[in-house]
Amino acid sequence: MVLWDEHTGEVASFSTHFSFIIKAKNISKKGCGMAFFLASYPSSLPTVSSAYYNLGLTNLRDGAVATGDSRFVAVEFDTLSEANVSDPNRTLDHIGIDVNSLISVNTSDLPSFSLNGTMNATIQYDNISSIMAVTLLLGDGRNLNYSLSSKVDLKNALPAEVSVGFSASTAGSIELHQLLSWHFNSSLERKTAPVVAPPVQSQPSSGTSSSGVIAGAAAGASLFLVALFGISALLVRRRRNKKKQEAEGKDMDSEGEVVMEMELGTGPKRFPYRQLVNATRNFAAEEKLGQGGFGAVYRGHLRELGLSVAIKRFSKDSSMQGRKEYASEINVISRLRHRNLVQLLGWCDNHDELLLVYELMPNRSLDIHLHGKGTFLTWAMRMKIVLDLGSSLLYLHEEWDQCVVHRDIKPSNVMLDESFGAKLGDFGLARFIDHAVGLKTMTVVSGTPGYVDPQCLITGRASSESDIYSFGVVLLEVACGTKPMSTLDKKRGVFRLAEWVWDLYGQGGVLEAVDQRLDGHYDKAEAERVMVVGLWCAHPDPTARPSIRTAMATLHSKDAKQLPLLPSKMPVPTYAPPMAPWDGQSSSSSSAGMSTSSVTRSSTTSGFTGPQPVVMPRA
Secondary structure: OEOEOOOOOOEOOEEEEEEEEEEEOOOOOOOOEEEEEEEEOOOOOOOOOOOOOOOOOOOOOOOOOOOHHHOEEEEEEEOOOOHHHOOOOOOOOEEEEEEOOOOOOEEEEOOOOOOOEEEEEEEEEEOOOOEEEEEEEEOOOOOOEEEEEEEOOHHHHOOOEEEEEEEEEOOOOOEEEEEEEEEEEEOOOOOOOOOOOOOOOOOOOOHHHHHHHHHHHHHHHHHHHHHHHHHHHHHHHHHHHHHHHHHOOOOOOOHHHHHHHHHOOOOOEEOOHHHHHHHOOOOOHHHEEEEOOOEEEEEEEEOOOOEEEEEEEEEOOOOHHHHHHHHHHHHHHOOOOOOOEOOEEEEEEOOOEEEEEEEOOOOOEHHHHHHOOOOOOOHHHHHHHHHHHHHHHHHHHHHOOOEEEOOOOOHHHEEEOOOOOEEEOOOOOOEEEOOOOOEEEOOOEEOOOOOOOHHHHHHOEEEHHHHHHHHHHHHHHHHHOOOOEEEEEOOOEEEEHHHHHHHHHHOOOHHHHOOHHHOOOOOHHHHHHHHHHHHHHOOOOHHHOOOHHHHHHHHHOOOHHHOOOOOOOOOEEEOOOOOOOEEEEEOOOOOOOOOOOEEOOOOOOOOOOOOOOEEEOOO
């Protein structure tokens, strides 16, 4: 793979997930284990290498540093502790990150003989922070989830082109190393070299070569005319459609531009309707994954590609809001590329239906595991989900050309892959905002009660701060295992999660809010950090909230002094009436590669736009 671009200096971000087995026939005589590596291309087994602790990565001993073509970066799943390379000596089994040396830059102990049997590992590298993060699930992952991370400068550690793969060492014992499955994705694609035509002789030596040149020129001109005609036809059709919609008083919302990009092959591909019908077995009821207000989501399998997908199905007879969400979704998500965003693979515009094809997320949505009959989420799994979601928001708010405001961040729109990595989906309400502007006034307010920034209900303005509010609510929900709002009874009224956690924070007992199902098996410092950052993001005063970059830096920090100092009592915003219009939109979850929207009704609305809020301290 191309690890970094020699011309631009850009370094790849990558993520990989693999299932594997390490099994010793006799646990009293174990091998050394197994490693995932990046090394100089082409790679080869080092000559004269010791079989006892080098995992087949190098022929250097005792922690010597590799140079030149012998360089490597690896994540080791080590089953043998060796003092020569400073392995942790408390247990035999450990994981480590190696950079050009068998002395790991960071290690994490595992219980001895735990690296035995089936395991799942996820390794992610972020080219912005230069952090390499490892997550290892042993068995079913229940209370057996380990993580490790370290800053690694891959550009200085390795050449531009590298081999990616696995190596292992048996150390003279009978030990099985077996790779069951492997997925790998990189943000940096290989650039193909331009095809250079051979020089044409100015005075051809024969009539044959002359006629060949003429024939080639004629063929090239014909292809050019065909391409020009095709592009012209698309432009004419788009112009006619635009005039037709303008005559009918409809807003295209730049859908036409995106559709044209797709048809020209620069965006996600167009699928034939019949192919999607066959993939879902004619949209069979047993393939249905979720239902929303404007359509349903189905599981499908594209046999031609050997790929499982999730297909969101809109009816053209649905409301104008459903059409707008379809247009918004292809307008936004088709332009974005990030490892923590659900990937749009393609689309289909049939006579009666509109369909979007997404990657299938095997573990469905986060809310199923928090509040339904899903997999129990350990603290390590929850922490990974929180950081993945924050990474997606950082990309949307600050790292793309424009600020993308999602406007519907909630657990049912946070999808989980095979290793419970989180990806944000459902961009039906998303909007582009120029970085210099910072906010955008909506004609109507949309979102889900409990997650919508109260300021949006008053001012009708969407901004990155309103997404930060929703992110904060989700942080609290993940840590506490409790929905943001619920009805108690007539006397006690409505339970609000943020208020309850803030009261405990003011009393110095914020950890009392941690999900009791964890039964004390969680990192107390991390749990406090997640909840305090959650309260900070959900602060009633939008100007007091952190940016997503600041919030993520705090979540990654191990320094308790970097936690914000919040008021002991939750500030109460007071708004001068009247309030902004509300369209009654909230989203219910579907549980595939994305979610669809449904309609609910709010009774606390008015038809006017009010001033900015004034935040008062709680009495």
